[in-house]
Amino acid sequence: MNLFAEIRALVIARLEEMVASGALPGGLDMAAVAVEPPRDGAHGDMATNAAMVLARPAGQPPRAIAEGLAARLAADPRILTAEVAGPGFLNLRLAPESWRGVVRAALAEGRDFGRSDIGRGVRVNVEFVSANPTGPMHVGHTRGAVFGDALAALLDFAGHAVTREYYINDGGAQVDVLARSAYERYREANGLSPEIAEGLYPGDYLIPVGEALKARYGDSLLDRPEADWLAEVRDFATAEMMQMIRDDLALLGVRMDVFTSEKAITASGKIEEAIETLRGMGLIYEGTLEPPKGKLPEDWEEREQTLFRSTLHGDDVDRPVKKSDGSWTYFAPDIAYHWDKVSRGFDQLIDVLGADHGGYVKRLKAVVSALSSGRVPLEVKLIQLVKLWKNGEPFKMSKRAGTFVTLRDVVEQAGPDVTRFVMLTRKNDAALDFDFDKVLEQSKDNPVFYVQYAHARVSSVIRKATEAGIAADDATLAGADLDHLGHEAELALARKIAEWPRLVEIAARGQEPHRIAFYLYELASDLHALWNRGNEDGSLRFVQEDKGISQAKIALARAAGVVISAGLGILGVTPAEEMR
RNA sequence: GGCCCCGUAGCUCAGGGGAUAGAGCGACCGCCUCCUAAGCGGUAGGUCACAGGUUCGAAUCCUGUCGGGGCCGCCA
Numbered sequence: 001m002n003l004f005a006e007i008r009a010l011v012i013a014r015l016e017e018m019v020a021s022g023a024l025p026g027g028l029d030m031a032a033v034a035v036e037p038p039r040d041g042a043h044g045d046m047a048t049n050a051a052m053v054l055a056r057p058a059g060q061p062p063r064a065i066a067e068g069l070a071a072r073l074a075a076d077p078r079i080l081t082a083e084v085a086g087p088g089f090l091n092l093r094l095a096p097e098s099w100r101g102v103v104r105a106a107l108a109e110g111r112d113f114g115r116s117d118i119g120r121g122v123r124v125n126v127e128f129v130s131a132n133p134t135g136p137m138h139v140g141h142t143r144g145a146v147f148g149d150a151l152a153a154l155l156d157f158a159g160h161a162v163t164r165e166y167y168i169n170d171g172g173a174q175v176d177v178l179a180r181s182a183y184e185r186y187r188e189a190n191g192l193s194p195e196i197a198e199g200l201y202p203g204d205y206l207i208p209v210g211e212a213l214k215a216r217y218g219d220s221l222l223d224r225p226e227a228d229w230l231a232e233v234r235d236f237a238t239a240e241m242m243q244m245i246r247d248d249l250a251l252l253g254v255r256m257d258v259f260t261s262e263k264a265i266t267a268s269g270k271i272e273e274a275i276e277t278l279r280g281m282g283l284i285y286e287g288t289l290e291p292p293k294g295k296l297p298e299d300w301e302e303r304e305q306t307l308f309r310s311t312l313h314g315d316d317v318d319r320p321v322k323k324s325d326g327s328w329t330y331f332a333p334d335i336a337y338h339w340d341k342v343s344r345g346f347d348q349l350i351d352v353l354g355a356d357h358g359g360y361v362k363r364l365k366a367v368v369s370a371l372s373s374g375r376v377p378l379e380v381k382l383i384q385l386v387k388l389w390k391n392g393e394p395f396k397m398s399k400r401a402g403t404f405v406t407l408r409d410v411v412e413q414a415g416p417d418v419t420r421f422v423m424l425t426r427k428n429d430a431a432l433d434f435d436f437d438k439v440l441e442q443s444k445d446n447p448v449f450y451v452q453y454a455h456a457r458v459s460s461v462i463r464k465a466t467e468a469g470i471a472a473d474d475a476t477l478a479g480a481d482l483d484h485l486g487h488e489a490e491l492a493l494a495r496k497i498a499e500w501p502r503l504v505e506i507a508a509r510g511q512e513p514h515r516i517a518f519y520l521y522e523l524a525s526d527l528h529a530l531w532n533r534g535n536e537d538g539s540l541r542f543v544q545e546d547k548g549i550s551q552a553k554i555a556l557a558r559a560a561g562v563v564i565s566a567g568l569g570i571l572g573v574t575p576a577e578e579m580r
Numbered sequence: 581g582g583c584c585c586c587g588u589a590g591c592u593c594a595g596g597g598g599a600u601a602g603a604g605c606g607a608c609c610g611c612c613u614c615c616u617a618a619g620c621g622g623u624a625g626g627u628c629a630c631a632g633g634u635u636c637g638a639a640u641c642c643u644g645u646c647g648g649g650g651c652c653g654c655c656a
Contacts, residue, residue: 086599323654359651532620
């Protein structure tokens with residue numbers, strides 16, 4: 001139930017009538033006609049720009065169109081008044097019954113209230129995290145994980161068929177480095193002193209891996225050439241790292257549908273397959289690249305390599321897929337992986353990447369565009385940096401060699417709910433400050449707390465009512481006589497609730513889960529405001545002497561609670577029943 | 581040199597063609613005999629970086645400039 005969509009449909013229907021009656025010319029494009037909350041609530045409940053948008057194509061002054069439309073809209077029982085204002089806005093005031101309908105719908109539909117079908121079942125693959133299996137997840141991964149998970153949930157709520165996917169980079173040189181690093185820890189476990197050379201991973205987290213290797217292989221891998229143990233140690237250590245990463249994700253409450261291995265993709269011959277497909281399109285050639293502009297690498301020399309003609313698909317320069325020695329570049333498995341995703345039948349791909357991958361976006365888009373013949377759009381969401389703060393100053397990485405602020409560090413200090421909510425209070429392409437002090441503060445300065453508190457207050461009201469012998473379960477509330485609602489402060493909250501389905505669609509279209517967080521803050525604010533009105537005017541309190549009146553008022557509160565609960569659900573945050 | 585992101589109140593940030601640009605913090609003034617005051621109401625605070633352009637209408641779209649950040653050969 002989306003009241004804004006319903007009123008927009010009404011507006012369009014009346015405009016069509018005007019066309020049919022000759023009041024407007026035929027062939028008008030109504031796509032730009034919008035029905036929105038006005039910026040200033042004093043103007044009305046909803047406003048439409050229809051007259052201004054149609055004035056030019058219709059060849060009529062906007063106010064004339066608006067007046068004709070107003071007369072037709074005013075006849076509808078849902079519309080109380082329709083007034084022309086300003087340059088041609090049509091301000092609508094809705095009958096209180098419309099708002100009561102919203103409350104009823106929220107109670108009847110529960111956490112499904114606000115679900116949308118704008119996604120029309122489109123199959124979307126959201127790839128996120130994809131941290132290299134060489135160590136624990138750090139803060140940057142955390143934000144990407146939270147964002148990707150919330151985006152996936154949002155798209156699902158808006159009617160897309162979503163797959164959450166993790167790409168395991170287990171095929172590059174970095175996992176050989178991991179293997180060598182783990183091997184040193186294995187030697188250490190066997191009583192030898194490890195030689196953590198420059199370039200190896202020095203982190204303590206590999207010590208247990210070394211011990212596990214000892215438990216499995218005893219001393220049988222000692223004093224053997226690397227060629228004898230590299231593959232086995234690599235596979236073992238990679239599996240250990242992935243288990244650690246899965247544990248970290250579980251700690252955050254992030255769930256993946258699919259893990260795809262780079263190694264498996266490579267072994268299956270998909271790289272060759274994808275490259276040959278591109279070659280068949282005339283997009284692969286042998287050539288040399290211009291040296292990069294700006295500061296030239298010291299050892300730059302022109303060499304011939306195998307190149308992908310990504311410039312034909314919007315990139316700035318062509319990109320190497322093979323090094324001059326004939327081996328694949330890092331880009332090649334990525335081509336194969338995206339080819340794999342395209343061939344699995346997704347209608348849309350989303351990659352959530354760190355901002356340092358900014359230079360990589362165009363070539364990925366070029367590949368997907370080429371390999372899907374333009375059928376599958378790829379969106380790349382770049383996640384900007386997280387700056388950690390503690391005690392009023394930047395929180396530096398630990399100086400202990402090889403350690404950094406991990407996902408586990410953050411979640412264990414702040415908790416998963418706080419971590420998730422805070423990381424979703426900024427759009428993905430803006431840097432985020434994460435202040436451990438503020439984030440744990442229990443005041444309205446802390447949006448997580450503020451929203452949680454609103455939900456807890458709703459639960460509290462229901463508890464109080466139940467104690468007083470007033471039935472306040474959802475089924476009873478859904479049948480409450482909402483004619484008892486009518487005060488301006490109550491309708492204001494209902495109006496905000498009515499915006500939820502619209503907000504979901506806006507957020508989903510823009511792929512902007514942060515809008516959910518901001519909306520929830522506003523909704524919580526309206527609930528707190530109404531609550532406090534009850535302090536001044538007893539008739540606005542939720543729990544009343546009269547059972548029927550109480551149930552109507554609690555129904556409104558519960559409707560807000562349901563929306564908070566649904567919204568927090570998208571963000572992956574647990575709603576609080578009480579504040580402790 | 582090129583590409584991407586950012587620039588809105590003292591601070592942190594929403595808003596991304598529509599009316600008088602919003603919120604929180606900080607400042608100031610108020611509100612608990614009463615469902616959680618962990619809250620609420622009010623006052624003060626703005627050249628939406630700058631300059632052009634498109635439009636009936638620009639903080640929003642386009643171009644350019646300035647400032648901040650990120651990235652830029654066969655590293656992953």
